[in-house]
Every structure is written in C-alpha cells, then in structure tokens.
Amino acid sequence: MLSRCLLIITVVYGVCLAQAAGQEAQQQQQTAAVETNEASEPNEKSPEAKPKISFEKTVHNFGELDIGQKGECEFRFKNTGLGLLNIGKIKATCGCTVPSLAKKQYQPGEDGVIKIKYSGQSKPGSVAKSIYVNTDDTENPKVKLTIKAKVVSHIEALPLKLHLFTQEENAAAPDITIRSKDGGAFAITGFTSTNNVISIEFDPNAAAGDFVLKPKVDVQKLREHRNGTIKIKLSHPKQHSVDILYEALSRFQAQPSRLMLSNLEPGKSQTKQILITSTDGGPFEIDSISSKKGYVKVISQQPSSEGIELTVQVTAPPKGGRSIHFRDTLEIKIKDDETVIVPCNGFYLRDKSKS
Numbered sequence: 001m002l003s004r005c006l007l008i009i010t011v012v013y014g015v016c017l018a019q020a021a022g023q024e025a026q027q028q029q030q031t032a033a034v035e036t037n038e039a040s041e042p043n044e045k046s047p048e049a050k051p052k053i054s055f056e057k058t059v060h061n062f063g064e065l066d067i068g069q070k071g072e073c074e075f076r077f078k079n080t081g082l083g084l085l086n087i088g089k090i091k092a093t094c095g096c097t098v099p100s101l102a103k104k105q106y107q108p109g110e111d112g113v114i115k116i117k118y119s120g121q122s123k124p125g126s127v128a129k130s131i132y133v134n135t136d137d138t139e140n141p142k143v144k145l146t147i148k149a150k151v152v153s154h155i156e157a158l159p160l161k162l163h164l165f166t167q168e169e170n171a172a173a174p175d176i177t178i179r180s181k182d183g184g185a186f187a188i189t190g191f192t193s194t195n196n197v198i199s200i201e202f203d204p205n206a207a208a209g210d211f212v213l214k215p216k217v218d219v220q221k222l223r224e225h226r227n228g229t230i231k232i233k234l235s236h237p238k239q240h241s242v243d244i245l246y247e248a249l250s251r252f253q254a255q256p257s258r259l260m261l262s263n264l265e266p267g268k269s270q271t272k273q274i275l276i277t278s279t280d281g282g283p284f285e286i287d288s289i290s291s292k293k294g295y296v297k298v299i300s301q302q303p304s305s306e307g308i309e310l311t312v313q314v315t316a317p318p319k320g321g322r323s324i325h326f327r328d329t330l331e332i333k334i335k336d337d338e339t340v341i342v343p344c345n346g347f348y349l350r351d352k353s354k355s
Contacts, residue, residue: 068239
C-alpha cells in the first residue's frame with residue numbers, strides 16, 4: 001500500500017514538472033518573438049543625426065555712419081543639431097559688403113561666426129544690405145542676414161547736379177557752394193571730374209566754413225562726355241569728400257525720339273520721317289548722319305519752320321534663326337555741336353504658318 005502511494009506521488013510530481021517546463025518554454029518563445037518584433041520595427045522616437053544652424057541674430061544695425069565710413073559686425077551661430085553642419089557659399093548682394101568665415105564645417109554644439117565688412121556709401125540716406133548663407137540644414141538651407149545703417153552728411157553742396165549747355169559760354173556752369181553743417185572749418189584738398197571735363201582753382205591751405213567754387217568747363221570735352229561726376233576732396237574730420245553730378249542738357253531733339261516699325265519682311269523697306277529741332281529755336285546745320293548697322297538710310301533732308309526734316313528708309317536684314325526683331329542706331333551729328341541719337345527697333349512679320 002505504501003509503495004503504491006509513493007508511486008502515485010512520483011507520477012503526479014513528474015507530470016507537474018513536465019507541465020511547468022512546457023509553460024516556461026512557451027513563455028520564453030513568446031518573449032523571444034516579442035523581442036524579435038521590436039528589433040525588426042524602426043525606432044520612430046530616435047532622431048536622425050541632422051545639422052541645424054541657429055543664429056543669435058540675423059539683423060545688425062550700425063546706426064548712424066558718416067559718408068564713406070566703414071563698419072564691421074559679426075553674426076554668431078551654433079550647430080544645435082545632431083549632425084555635421086556644412087556651410088556653402090555666402091553671398092552678399094552688394095560689393096560694398098564683404099563676408100568672411102573661418103571654416104566651413106561645424107560639429108554638433110560647435111559655435112561659429114560670420115564677419116562682415118561694410119564700406120559706407122558716398123550719399124546720405126538709409127541703407128539695407130543682405131547676405132545669404134547657404135547650408136545643408138534641411139529645415140533652413142538659406143539664411144538671410146541683414147545689415148542696416150543711416151548714412152549722414154556733414155557737408156552741404158549746392159547744386160547737387162550741374163545742368164550744362166554746350167552752346168553757352170563755359171556751358172553756363174553755375175557756382176558751386178560747399179559749407180560745413182556743423183560750422184567747422186575745412187579745406188579743399190583735391191578736385192577731379194570725369195574725363196577732366198570740369199576743373200576749378202583752389203588753395204589746399206585755405207580753411208573755412210564754406211566755399212564758393214567757380215567751375216571751368218571744357219565745352220569740347222563736354223560734347224564728347226555729356227554725363228559725369230565731380231569729386232571734391234575735403235579735410236573735414238567726418239567727411240572726406242563730396243560728389244556732384246553733371247549733365248549736358250540736349251539742345252537738339254528728335255521727333256520721334258525712337259523709330260518703331262512692325263510687320264517687316266527681310267529685304268523689304270519702310271519709310272519714316274524724323275524732325276530735328278533745337279530747344280532755343282536757333283538755326284543749325286547737320287554735319288553728318290550715319291547708321292551703325294546700315295539698316296537705316298537717309299533719303300532726304302529738308303529745312304522746315306521748326307527745324308530739319310529727315311526722310312529715312314529702314315530695310316529689314318535677313319532673319320536669323322528664330323529672331324523676331326532687329327535693332328539699329330541712327331547718329332545725327334550737328335555741326336559744331338552734339339550728336340543726336342535715334343534708336344531703331346524693327347519687328348518681322350509674324351509667320352502664321354508656324355503659329
């Protein structure tokens with residue numbers, strides 16, 4: 001009896017051990033399957049190693065700058081991303097603004113600085129210049145930096161522009177007045193003009209709060225160089241020069257001022273009239289007429305009560321490729337005076353078969 005009981009207990013115990021072992025094995029298999037599935041799925045919470053550029057500021061204001069005064073500033077940044085930051089081209093929109101950078105690559109957490117050198121402009125007024133920084137930051141690949149300033153003048157020059165006349169003595173040039181706005185004394189240390197059209201006499205040792213200058217104009221040079229700039233150098237501590245523009249006003253006009261022709265065929269011609277007049281109504285003669293490309297030819301010229309009337313013939317040149325128009329320039333040289341320029345634009349007849 002005792003032996004039978006021991007046998008039954010042994011059998012039951014063995015069955016229990018077998019069931020426990022089976023359950024443990026099944027649990028291990030389930031755990032391994034879960035781990036395998038977790039390993040096979042992407043970890044969406046782990047960030048990709050991307051760079052990110054962060055600037056302390058993107059705008060710098062110099063405040064007030066004197067005319068011609070230079071300015072320097074810095075734009076500090078940091079790679080706040082997890083990947084290597086690469087900086088490409090840094091482009092300024094104006095040659096007066098020059099950026100510089102020590103290197104092109106920055107590790108995560110590394111700081112950098114872009115230095116800017118600005119050369120002040122020669123005219124007073126508000127200034128805003130842009131600099132563009134290209135990087136491999138996918139969220140912000142092109143960063144715009146801006147510098148601002150207010151350029152102030154300490155010298156007043158009048159007139160700001162000389163209007164000259166080639167038919168008048170000394171081109172009817174007015175006096176130029178230069179004065180210090182703060183009342184301080186200064187000297188004129190230099191004078192230049194485009195192609196030496198205008199000159200003045202001055203004493204570089206004479207200092208005063210204002211000057212009245214009498215320009216001398218080379219009229220023949222003015223006829224050849226009708227627009228330009230006068231630069232007057234000064235000893236003023238806050239402004240070292242002043243610029244004044246000049247322009248020779250045209251005594252003669254062409255009506256129309258530009259020839260426009262349409263529906264032209266290669267080799268075919270159209271005739272137009274041009275009236276040349278003088279602003280003062282005085283008599284004049286035409287010395288020569290020329291066409292730069294030879295498409296425009298003067299057929300006749302007749303004096304009229306208003307001036308001189310020209311009849312011109314415009315012949316369309318051979319059509320090149322897909323060209324739809326052509327250009328030429330008529331130059332009318334007035335005797336002992338200026339040259340009147342008349343641009344010519346011609347448009348070919350549209351080929352309807354290709355439309």
